[in-house]
Every structure is written in C-alpha cells, then in structure tokens.
Amino acid sequence: MKTAVKSAEKPTTGTRERIVRATSRLLQRQGYEGTGIKQISREAEATLGSVYHFFPGGKQELAAEAIRHGDEEFAVLLRAGLGSSEDLAEAVTACTTLLARELRASDWQDGCPITSTALETVGRAPVIEQAVAEAFANWRAIVEERLRAAGIGPEDSRELAGTVISTLEGAELAAQLARSEEPLHASGRHLARLLSTYRP
C-alpha cells in the first residue's frame, strides 16, 4: 500500500505512525515497564509482526521513537504558550494554564509524556536516555530564545530556561499527583514573578 492513497479513500495514518502514537500514549500513562509490546500492537491495531518490522530494535527503539514524539508534542505546547503574548509574565502563565487544561481534560492521566519512561530507564537504556536528553535540550532552547527576546541577558536566559523547564516539570507532576490545577497555577505565578525581577 506504500504511502499512496488509492483514490479518495481513507488516508488512514500509516501503520508505523499508529504504532508510535500508541506507544507514546501508553508510555505516558503506564511507564516503560508497565507497557507491553503486545498491548501496544493491540492498541495501535497493528500486529506483532508489524511492530518488529518497523522497530527491529525492539522495545527500546520503540520507546526512543515515542520519546521523540512526546518531545515534539510538548514543544508545540511550549511554543503556543510562549508565543501567546508580548508580555513575558503572561506568556509563562499561559504555559501553565495550557498544561493544567490538558491535564484536567485527561482526568489527570496525561502528565509529561516522557518523565515516567525517562525515570524508569535512567542508567540502563542509552538509546532512550539519549532521546530524553535531546528533548530537554530542545525545550530549554525554546524557552531560552523567548527569554532573550524579552530582553534578558544571554547568561541569565540560559540559566533561567533550565529552571523554567524543571519547574514546569515539577509543577505538572505535583498537579497530577494531587489531582488539582493549583500547583501549576501557583508555579506559573511564581515563575512570572521571578522573571520580572530580571527586567526592572
């Protein structure tokens, strides 16, 4: 079937992509060890044969690809939030608001797409660790650019970007575990306040 669409029929997303999406979603909710390949193939409506055809590296390769998927997903949200206002404080709280909305909408199930898997595989699955490191670097760069655009010095922007990411990460974690938007909103306000001290 290749990638060609027969006539005007269903352009059903390709098998490979369905597998990646399903893996990403399942890893986000159940973690690495808690997710089985058979469950993935079931959820993706693909067969075991297809999974291993596209990902001969097995579970690890599959997880690494899913992490890359989650990376982009989070980056999109980050860009949307940070680009939503000229005012830096508003831009940052827009991020926490977006995260809170998505988290609540999923009934507190969908936190950060990669945290759980990243933690479980630390120090024992280099392929995954690599993808995780790239995701963090990517997010950090997005934030850093926005801070510089707001007139914050290069050095401060770099350091602050890291703190912004890890604070968002921590706040989303807390919000998910407490089943409450409050930790995200509070952190958003506090982040905005912190950043405002760099532009008098």
Next chain:
Amino acid sequence: MKTAVKSAEKPTTGTRERIVRATSRLLQRQGYEGTGIKQISREAEATLGSVYHFFPGGKQELAAEAIRHGDEEFAVLLRAGLGSSEDLAEAVTACTTLLARELRASDWQDGCPITSTALETVGRAPVIEQAVAEAFANWRAIVEERLRAAGIGPEDSRELAGTVISTLEGAELAAQLARSEEPLHASGRHLARLLSTYRP
C-alpha cells in the same frame, strides 16, 4: 526471635525493616513495575514467605510502606537543609546542595524516592496514591513552617511552599536525567531570589 536481642550479638535490623528498606531503594531506582517481589526478597535477604507474612496485601501494600519510608527520608533531608541557616536564602540553597550531593554520590541513581512509583501507579493503586499524597503534604508543611518563621505571610507561605517542593522535585529530576548538579544549583539560586522578593 521477636525483637529481643539474645546477648551482645548482632541486633540485625528486623526482617520487616530490611524488606521495607530494600523495597524503597529498589522502587526508587527501578520504579514499581520494574521491581519484582522476588528481587525484593533476595535483596532483603528474606524469603518470599516472610514478605507475604509481613505484607499480606502484596506488592501494593509493600510499595505503600516503602513510600512512607521514602517520605521520612526526604523529610529528614529537608529539615536538615532548612534548619542549617538563619538566612532563608541560604537555607533553601542548602537543600539543593544536599540533594545534589546525594544524587552525585549515588552516580545519579537515587533521585526522589517516590516519584517514579507515584507516576506509574497514578489512578490505579489507591493505597499507594494515598501514601504519596501524605508525603507531599508532609514536605509542604515542613517548608511552609520555615517560610512563616522567616516572616512571610501565611497565605504566601502556603502557596510558596508548594512551589518550592515542586521546583525541588523538578530540578532533581532534571539533574538526574542530565547527570549534572547544575539544574539543582540553578533552581536553588532562583528559588532564593524568588523568596527574597517577599521580604524586602
């Protein structure tokens, strides 16, 4: 053998406690699904029979108890850091320094004792969720008290305490994944700066 010590022999920590300690350590490093009961019994030098004797509720009850153990462990560190200086800024950075030291000393293996398990079991193991919620509340209360002692208003103290905890959580996560103390140190400085804006 009960709890009585025969003469002046080894007061070898009781079997139950060995099991809890081993579980806590393993959950911290491998997460909930990644840790097997048989591995726990092996590591704790106890038999499967003993494990189920002390924890008839099985893996979930065991994990909940281990979370409580990790709760206290983190609380001790928090109290040590926060009590190390009259100056609030110094007290906070003392916490991040302590966390960074322990993290590095374990070769980036021992992050927060409960995060991984908490994330994996969210929404599917009420006994564990309960223990997790109590831990977070406990830590938050410890920080809140210190902020009030520093002269920050009750309302601000409550909100800030939550942010402090989740920032520490996020920074430790980032540090562990990046194998670097830097995220923790940066967050410590930024937290100190944020808090200083509440006491002019």
Next chain:
DNA sequence: CATCCCCTAGAACGAACGCTCTACCTAGAG
C-alpha cells in the same frame, strides 16, 4: 501472467511475573 518485495499475521519459546500453599523451625508459656 509471473516476479518481486514490503508488510502483515500469529504461533511458539524460555523466562519472569505476583501470588498461594504446605511444611517446618524455634522460642517461650503451661
């Protein structure tokens, strides 16, 4: 029509999973 290759299909493997169960050991009470 035949040929090719990408992809699908799922049975089967050994290992590990959480948990149950019976048997046994041993210290203290009577």
Next chain:
DNA sequence: CTCTAGGTAGAGCGTTCGTTCTAGGGGATG
C-alpha cells in the same frame, strides 16, 4: 516435657513478558 504461634522456607500455579520465526497477502513492475 508438650503446646502454641510467629516466622521461615521454597515449590508450584496460571499468566504474561520480549522476542523469534516461518508463512502468506497483495500492489507495483517486468
């Protein structure tokens, strides 16, 4: 001594795990 009971010991249950492997389906090309 006997009796009791808290604790130890590990074989074994049914299930699921990640992975391998062989066989077949079906457009595109000759």
